[in-house]
Amino acid sequence: MDRYASFSRINVSHTDLVRMIVILSLTISCIVITAVSLRANIGTIYAQLFYFPILYATYFYPRRGLILAGVCAVAYEILAYDYLFPDTGLLIYTTGQAVLFICISAVVAHFTEKVNRSEARYRSIFETSLLGIVLFDQNSFAIRMTNNYLSQMLGYTPEEFIGMTFPQLFASKEEQRKFFEYLGSSEDVNNFETQFVGRNKEPLWVNLSWRRVSDNQVSCSVIDLNKRKLAEQAAEENYARYQQVTELSVLDAGKIPLNYSIFSPGEMIQSIIDAGGYATKADITIDIPRNITFDADAGKISTVIESMLSNAVNYSKPPRKIRVSYQSSASDKMHRIAIQDNGIGITNTQLDEIFEPFQLPDSGTIVRKYDRIGLSLSIAKKYIQMHGGYISVDSIVNLGSTFTIHLPKTRSVAGKGNDG
Structure with a gap:
């Protein structure tokens, strides 16, 4: 940003001040050189020097450049008259040069102002554009x-x-x-x-x-597009809520089967993070060996993990840090996937309620901020129970929570006949 200097209550930018010094120096130099050349009878070629201050001034200050051209023309003509009189031929030549100063300056000033007006219009459109x-x-x-x-x-x-x-x-x-x-x-x-x-x-x-x-x-x-996208997202969330309520009703009726298949939980979690854009909202670390596979209903496990990742991100405090880790040994009968956040935490009283429908920790704040209604954990719990597993929670208020999915390594009796 340019700085300003003040002279007798007139503010002049440093850039303009430097330009004026350059113009003044060039003009004085031209007058001195021309006077010396005329006095020494070297000739009038030094008239061309006046174009330097004239064109420089006209480029940056078109109208003032035109005035400077007039001043230079008068100064040049006075010098010529003083040293060349009564040589009529040379006086006519110098007069032509002086007139040429003004003409060339006028042409340059015209086109410079035209360019400046176009630039001003463009800048106005540029700056006021919606x-x-x-x-x-x-x-x-x-x-x-x-x-x-x-x-x-x-x-x-x-x-x-x-x-x-x-x-x-x-x-x-x-x-x-x-x-x-x-x-x-x-x-x-x-x-x-x-x-x-x-x-x-x-x-x-x-x-x-x-x-x-x-x-x-x-x-x-x-x-x-944020308002439009948020509106679309709100519509999708409303539809998702409707689906959740419907699904919870069907789950309670015991009418949803399990479709077992073998899949990699690490790859599944990475795809959930990519599809949901969670990496842009939190620093997520995945610590799951590549050789680990689950034999379960991939669609339902994906729903459970996405629900917990979403909760972990939404309930965390900036800078949001989420860690997803595998915590089972070869001798364990259960796979254990832990999702740890640095969020608001859950009180002991709330721990007994969070898996119940329509229950949320810090419900007033979360409902207002994220427009949630508290069904995802209820559905997640039922999905894991259908597999013969369970979900445990460890939490410290204001430090964060860890949700751990305990999933049998072998199929439950209820699901053995449902191969995907």
Whole structure:
């Protein structure tokens, strides 16, 4: 940001001050050199020197440059008259040079003002646009310019944006990978939906459209989709609640069978994390040996684990840290998967209730913040019980909770006839 100097209550930026010093120095130098050359009868070639201060001034200050051209023309003509009179031919020549100063300055001033007006219109559109706009370098991806709307959208200042690269705005490496694929496959891209991450570290759904505006510069418009996506998510959650209530009713009636299959819990958990975008919300560590396999209903175990991961993320405190580990030995009859968080914790009184339908720890806060109704743990408990297992909970208030799934390594009697 430019600094300002004050002269007799007139504020002048340091940049303008330097330019004025340069213009003044060049002008004085031209006058002195011209006077010396005329006095020494070297000739009038030094008239060309006046174009340096004239063009420099006209480029940055079109109207003032025109005034300077007039001043230089008068000064040059006075010098010529003083040293060349009564040589009429040379006086006519110098007069032509002086007039040329003004004409060339007028032409440059005209086109400079035209360019400045176009730039001002573009900047006005750029700054007042109801879309986020970002210009970035195609090769280095360094951000060159952003508008105010993008700053409001993501919470960064324009100065902070300049120190960033465009891929840094994406919420995850997966979103970055998609961006690079799109960028490499087409010159221009429209309606690319992705997630940015703002200054508050919360993901934000956006729609991107970009085009190359020069050989190495890309202009990208950013539309905020978060409200629409949240509305869609709310609709999906309402439907999911309806399904949960229906499923709980069917479970209570004992009408849901188990479809056994052999699968890797580690791969399942990783796919749940990827599909749910949990890696963007928390630091999740998976500590499950690759050779471990479950013989169970994969769909229902996936539902149980996703429910617990979702709870762990939602109930954790920033920075959210989740650890998923396997805690069984070869001699154990049970597989044990522990999901540990650093969340709000659960009191002893609440531990007896959390698996009951419509029960939530700290229910007032959680219902308001995450719009949850407390069915997922009830369903999870019943799914594990159907397999002949159970879920245990260890928790310390304000430090976190550990939910452990205990799943038989062999099929329960009830499920042996239901092969997937």
